[in-house]
Amino acid sequence: MLPGSLTDAETEAIAEEQRFLDQAVARRDRLTEHLRGELEAAVADELGVARQRMLRQQHGELVRARDGLVFGRLDALDGTVRHVGRVGLRDEDETADPLLLDWRAPAARPFYTATPIDPQGQARRRHVRTAGAVVTGVNDEPLDGAGDTGLVGEGALLAALDERRTGRMSTAIATLQREQDDIVRAEATGPLIVQGGPGTGKTVVALHRVAYLLFTHRQMAEQAVLVLGPSARFLEYIGQVLPALGETAVVSATCDTLVPGVVVGREEDRAVSEIKGRALWQSVLDRYVGAMVPRARDLRLRWAGEDYVIGGAVVTQIVASATQGRSYHRARAVFAEQLHLVLAEAVAEQREAMLAAMEEGFEDILARVDRGLPGGHVGASASDVDGLLSEEEIEELRERIAEDAAIARFVEFWWPSREPAAALRELLSDPAELRRFAPELSPEEIAQVVADQAPVAADEAQVVADQALVVADKGPAPRAAAGTSTEAAGQASAADTDDPLGTGEPRPWAAGDIPLLDALADLLGESGPETPPPGGSVAEHARRQRGWVYGHIVVDEAQELSEMQWQMVLRRCPTRSITAVGDIDQAEASHRHTSWAQAVQATLGERWTAAELTICYRTPREVMALTGPVLERAGSHNTPPQAVRSAGIAPWELAVTPQTLLETAEQSVAALRQRWAGGTVGVVAPVSRVGALRVALPDVPVLTATQAKGLEWDATLVVDPQGIAAEPRGWNGLYVALTRCTQELGQLIIGR
Ligand SMILES: Nc1ncnc2c1ncn2[C@@H]1O[C@H](COP(=O)(O)OP(=O)(O)OP(=O)(O)O)[C@@H](O)[C@H]1O
Numbered sequence: 070m071l072p073g074s075l076t077d078a079e080t081e082a083i084a085e086e087q088r089f090l091d092q093a094v095a096r097r098d099r100l101t102e103h104l105r106g107e108l109e110a111a112v113a114d115e116l117g118v119a120r121q122r123m124l125r126q127q128h129g130e131l132v133r134a135r136d137g138l139v140f141g142r143l144d145a146l147d148g149t150v151r152h153v154g155r156v157g158l159r160d161e162d163e164t165a166d167p168l169l170l171d172w173r174a175p176a177a178r179p180f181y182t183a184t185p186i187d188p189q190g191q192a193r194r195r196h197v198r199t200a201g202a203v204v205t206g207v208n209d210e211p212l213d214g215a216g217d218t219g220l221v222g223e224g225a226l227l228a229a230l231d232e233r234r235t236g237r238m239s240t241a242i243a244t245l246q247r248e249q250d251d252i253v254r255a256e257a258t259g260p261l262i263v264q265g266g267p268g269t270g271k272t273v274v275a276l277h278r279v280a281y282l283l284f285t286h287r288q289m290a291e292q293a294v295l296v297l298g299p300s301a302r303f304l305e306y307i308g309q310v311l312p313a314l315g316e317t318a319v320v321s322a323t324c325d326t327l328v329p330g331v332v333v334g335r336e337e338d339r340a341v342s343e344i345k346g347r348a349l350w351q352s353v354l355d356r357y358v359g360a361m362v363p364r365a366r367d368l369r370l371r372w373a374g375e376d377y378v379i380g381g382a383v384v385t386q387i388v389a390s391a392t393q394g395r396s397y398h399r400a401r402a403v404f405a406e407q408l409h410l411v412l413a414e415a416v417a418e419q420r421e422a423m424l425a426a427m428e429e430g431f432e433d434i435l436a437r438v439d440r441g442l443p444g445g446h447v448g449a450s451a452s453d454v455d456g457l458l459s460e461e462e463i464e465e466l467r468e469r470i471a472e473d474a475a476i477a478r479f480v481e482f483w484w485p486s487r488e489p490a491a492a493l494r495e496l497l498s499d500p501a502e503l504r505r506f507a508p509e510l511s512p513e514e515i516a517q518v519v520a521d522q523a524p525v526a527a528d529e530a531q532v533v534a535d536q537a538l539v540v541a542d543k544g545p546a547p548r549a550a551a552g553t554s555t556e557a558a559g560q561a562s563a564a565d566t567d568d569p570l571g572t573g574e575p576r577p578w579a580a581g582d583i584p585l586l587d588a589l590a591d592l593l594g595e596s597g598p599e600t601p602p603p604g605g606s607v608a609e610h611a612r613r614q615r616g617w618v619y620g621h622i623v624v625d626e627a628q629e630l631s632e633m634q635w636q637m638v639l640r641r642c643p644t645r646s647i648t649a650v651g652d653i654d655q656a657e658a659s660h661r662h663t664s665w666a667q668a669v670q671a672t673l674g675e676r677w678t679a680a681e682l683t684i685c686y687r688t689p690r691e692v693m694a695l696t697g698p699v700l701e702r703a704g705s706h707n708t709p710p711q712a713v714r715s716a717g718i719a720p721w722e723l724a725v726t727p728q729t730l731l732e733t734a735e736q737s738v739a740a741l742r743q744r745w746a747g748g749t750v751g752v753v754a755p756v757s758r759v760g761a762l763r764v765a766l767p768d769v770p771v772l773t774a775t776q777a778k779g780l781e782w783d784a785t786l787v788v789d790p791q792g793i794a795a796e797p798r799g800w801n802g803l804y805v806a807l808t809r810c811t812q813e814l815g816q817l818i819i820g821r
Pocket residue numbers: 226229230238239241244245246249265266267268269270271272273274652686687778779780781808
């Protein structure tokens with residue numbers, strides 16, 4: 070038989086699967102058509118609107134399931150045959166078994182987890198390869214006790230891993246592995262932290278988990294799911310996976326873009342970023358906001374020409390009950406309500422007293438008091454009979470007081486509303502305030518924080534402007550994936566900032582300021598009622614509201630989060646239904662954590678579940694073999710993952726001098742691009758060399774190790790690895806750089 074030609078059995082299997090695919094496609098088309106008809110019908114009530122929303126979701130899923138509709142088949146030991154696909158399809162006969170099992174349905178699980186050692190009632194697993202509506206091949210895997218490689222659908226998996234990279238991540242529903250599937254389908258009742266080395270499929274798992282959870286817990290779609298990634302570039306890389314999986318109730322963001330309307334406009338000093346990331350700021354800000362609450366004293370108010378004094382003891386009581394468990398602005402609103410009531414009662418009491426006086430002949434006084442009563446009336450009323458105001462009259466009076474502009478001005482004067490950005494700047498730029506509210510910080514640390522906030526001086530403005538460009542260059546702003554309502558959180562342009570850059574202006578915000586701003590905004594609370602604009606998808610609503618509570622949060626590259634960033638995550642998901650994936654050995658952020666326990670101690674304590682991914686799907690064995698010493702230098706406590714495949718290409722090194730570096734880089738990239746035509750090539754270099762390399766290599770991405778996090782290319786050129794290692798947390802960075810390729814790794818080593 071010629072290589073590549075099919076056996077009779079394979080030809081028959083392909084024909085058989087083609088017949089099934091034709092049937093499934095026809096059924097899908099009929100269902101799509103039917104749903105379209107239903108969606109055109111007019112809706113009369115709320116229930117109809119909710120039904121339309123559900124039908125629209127189903128219709129969208131079917132439309133998007135055009136490619137790869139069917140990808141698997143399970144033949145059970147009892148002879149039952151079931152096909153697995155991107156979506157579930159009911160048969161014409163609604164009572165029969167489904168025609169196609171949704172990959173997320175419990176019945177589809179053996180497709181991902183059955184092995185010859187644990188066949189789960191299955192005799193065979195078949196992977197079906199398709200191109201559009203045509204079956205192009207099958208891979209059969211007997212589950213009858215023959216040899217076990219530990220991989221599920223090895224042929225299909227290795228074929229998928231060997232494919233050229235497009236620069237966009239694709240779905241892995243056909244080839245999810247057992248250890249990955251366990252995490253995808255894990256309970257979502259508390260924080261789950263997944264440790265996995267490079268290329269172990271953490272991102273794959275995180276995204277498929279979102280799709281699984283939204284499928285199994287439909288109510289989560291009402292609250293949306295937040296996906297947090299390390300950079301806008303990364304969000305773009307993964308942007309099409311969830312829509313391809315049929316999920317749109319998802320907001321994607323970085324920690325920097327989580328607060329709507331606020332943008333990060335500059336880099337910050339690493340030491341300052343570390344200080345600002347510490348959990349202690351939560352208590353610092355708590356104390357700071359606590360001290361903003363005015364100290365109780367006698368309050369002198371004027372109403373209808375009369376002066377009233379609310380005694381200090383009463384004020385103390387009202388303030389204490391108003392602040393109980395409430396944000397600053399909410400407490401202020403409750404205080405104002407109470408004050409209006411107390412004043413209304415004081416007015417009533419004074420009236421009583423005056424009535425008594427009237428009996429002694431002071432009628433003119435009563436007339437004056439009545440001018441301040443509801444309706445300004447003096448006619449016959451319940452109050453005229455005995456001098457007492459009825460409850461309704463007191464309530465009416467309270468309402469008039471509540472609407473009175475002068476009283477509102479008094480409350481604003483005594484208990485002013487505060488703006489989070491201005492309040493944070495005030496705190497961070499005032500050493501005395503910092504000494505008072507952040508006694509945990511040393512004088513040197515306070516000086517560092519204050520210097521970081523110093524207004525931009527004339528000769529410095531250009532430097533900050535350049536930094537803003539570097540930050541912006543981390544990639545385009547996160548955005549909705551094409552053709553879906555998936556939304557990026559907190560998008561805002563530099564024009565939206567309250568800090569236009571210029572001489573003497575406050576500095577733009579740095580990444581470390583965002584969680585502080587978020588915490589402060591939370592403690593202050595909304596100063597007015599939050600009225601979300603009408604219309605728009607759930608994701609759009611979630612993106613626009615800082616205080617939105619999500620149904621689930623997925624954090625990718627979670628090792629980078631500071632304690633204050635973790636707080637920001639928890640605030641958005643009080644139920645703690647959180648999946649965090651990351652590799653603690655790739656941590657480069659300014660915090661000093663080297664274990665997950667350290668990283669989350671301040672926020673989650675002991676209440677989280679750990680899981681691990683151990684197989685590396687991306688990086689070939691030859692490249693992983695180089696990483697041992699690097700990991701050791703990075704201070705790792707973890708066993709490096711086992712590479713699943715070999716690329717058959719030995720990693721190579723070229724010695725260069727600073728003078729020949731750019732030329733050799735150009736030649737190397739040209740050679741790699743030729744070798745990996747149709748695929749992708751990326752360059753990773755130390756921060757100091759990125760600028761020159763970008764000019765010399767305009768056609769390929771040239772990134773720092775931090776920027777390359779989570780990304781991959783067919784071939785990677787690592788320029789000046791020693792330079793990367795010499796950066797802060799550089800060995801971790803070098804570990805990231807070396808593990809980005811799916812096939813070939815080249816390094817340019819700088820000598821003298
Ligand atoms: N089960 C799978 N089937 C097919 N491809 C897979 C599977 N698991 C992982 N991959 C592929 O392996 C590569 C690495 O996956 P992924 O980016 O999710 O790893 P990671 O653990 O997040 O890596 P890193 O820590 O380096 O960012 C991707 O190309 C992904 O598509």
